[in-house]
Amino acid sequence: MSDIQPKKKRPAMEVRGVTFAYGKNEVLRDISLKITEGKITTVIGANGCGKSTLFSLMTKNLYPKSGQIFLRSRNINNLDLKEFAQKAAIVHQYNTVCGDITVEQLVSFGRTPHKKMMSASTEEDERCIEWAMEVTDITKYRHREVSRLSGGQKQRVWIAVALAQNTKILLLDEPTTYLDVRYQLDILRLIRRLNKEFGITIIMVLHDINQSLYYSDEIIAMKDGKTIAQGRPEEVITTELVKTVYGVDLNIRQIDGKPFVIPV
Numbered sequence: 001m002s003d004i005q006p007k008k009k010r011p012a013m014e015v016r017g018v019t020f021a022y023g024k025n026e027v028l029r030d031i032s033l034k035i036t037e038g039k040i041t042t043v044i045g046a047n048g049c050g051k052s053t054l055f056s057l058m059t060k061n062l063y064p065k066s067g068q069i070f071l072r073s074r075n076i077n078n079l080d081l082k083e084f085a086q087k088a089a090i091v092h093q094y095n096t097v098c099g100d101i102t103v104e105q106l107v108s109f110g111r112t113p114h115k116k117m118m119s120a121s122t123e124e125d126e127r128c129i130e131w132a133m134e135v136t137d138i139t140k141y142r143h144r145e146v147s148r149l150s151g152g153q154k155q156r157v158w159i160a161v162a163l164a165q166n167t168k169i170l171l172l173d174e175p176t177t178y179l180d181v182r183y184q185l186d187i188l189r190l191i192r193r194l195n196k197e198f199g200i201t202i203i204m205v206l207h208d209i210n211q212s213l214y215y216s217d218e219i220i221a222m223k224d225g226k227t228i229a230q231g232r233p234e235e236v237i238t239t240e241l242v243k244t245v246y247g248v249d250l251n252i253r254q255i256d257g258k259p260f261v262i263p264v
Contacts (some may be wrong), residue, residue, distance in 0.1 A: 010073055012037045012169050012201040013058060013088075018067030020053055027053050028225045030067070040195050040202040042212045045222035046246050051205050052093075054222070055173050058203070059090050071169070085113035088169040089162035093177055095154075097146050103157055104142040107132055110164025132163035135198075136190065152183025159190065170194065172204040176211065184208075188215045209246070213237060214258050221245050233259050 011034035020028040027050045035041050043051045056062040058069055060076055069076050071087055079087070089110070097106060110132065111125045133139045136156040141149060146157055155175060162170055175191065176184040192215055194200045206212040212219060213233040221229040221236070223245050229236045237259040242250050249264045 009037050011035050011070075012072065013203065014070040014073075015054075015058070016068045016070070018054075018057060018064045018069060020057060020062065020064050026065075026225065028057070028064075031225075031227055032067075033220055033227055033230060035201065035203055036218060037201055038195075038199055039217040040192065040204070040215060041218040041220060042216040043203075043205045043220045043222060044209060044212045044245065049222040049245075050225040051222050052173065055171065055205050059088075059171055060084055082113050085165060085167075087167055088171060089165040089167045091155075091158050091162050091170070091172045091175060093173040093175075095158050099145065099147045101146055102143055103138055103146055103149070103160075104129070104133070106146055106157060107138075107160045107164050110161040113165055128164045128166045132160040135163060135194070136160040150183075152179050152186060155179065155183070155187055156190070159187075163194070168199065169201045169203070172202070174205055174207055177207065184211065191215065209242070209261050213260065214255070237261075 013035040015031055015033045018028060018031045019026065031054065043054060045051045053062065057064055060081065063077070071079065071084065076084060107129050108121070108125070111121070111128060115125070130139075133142060136159055138153065138156050138160055141153065141157075146154060149157065159175070172191070175187050179187065188211060191202055191204070195202050216233060218231060219229070219233050219236060220227055221241060228244065229241055234254075234257065237252060239250065239252055242248070242252070242261060250261045251264055253260045253262060
């Protein structure tokens with residue numbers, strides 16, 4: 001038998017001992033975690049637990065008081081925003097756009113990290129733009145003004161902008177916020193397709209616990225600025241953990257092999 005051990009897969013992202021404070025208000029305390037390559041990982045927790053702050057740190061919108069964050073083994077502090085955008089794409093919770101920009105024009109902005117200033121679009125740019133619109137099912141809206149779309153359609157456009165960056169890591173902050181249930185499910189199914197069919201590593205923050213459990217491969221549970229559990233939903237989600245995280249008594253049921261939370 002060979003003594004050669006299989007090479008351990010490096011994490012897509014890693015947070016090492018990160019602490020962060022707004023002034024004197026410490027909101028994250030010595031957080032360490034690893035994001036598994038090729039999986040859907042969702043951060044959950046009650047309002048004020050620090051999950052949005054963690055997301056902002058992982059996307060270079062904030063900088064830690066102490067500790068380090070790595071993207072594919074590179075400290076993100078050593079990456080400028082353009083380099084970061086070539087490796088990871090972000091869809092923020094709040095997005096705005098000027099009134100007359102079309103869908104295709106907005107999606108084309110996703111190619112900015114790969115272009116030199118004032119350079120013309122290449123065949124690769126056009127290919128990535130077309131693919132992003134096709135995958136998100138917005139090609140039919142390409143000439144329509146983004147401001148005229150519904151909330152769910154707009155969210156698909158913003159995801160298409162991120163996909164046009166042609167990265168293998170996608171970070172999403174509350175991607176279903178303000179959408180009705182139909183569009184919430186459409187977006188979550190799209191996210192799962194991006195992961196399963198195209199191998200994109202997904203890191204997201206979700207507010208709805210059942211959506212988090214059903215559509216995620218791994219869960220990171222947070223409370224009071226700390227991570228208190230990480231792993232597969234069916235392995236880590238218990239009534240005790242839910243009580244600790246959200247402060248309410250809820251029962252756990254299994255649906256399609258995934259835990260589902262219901263009121264007691």
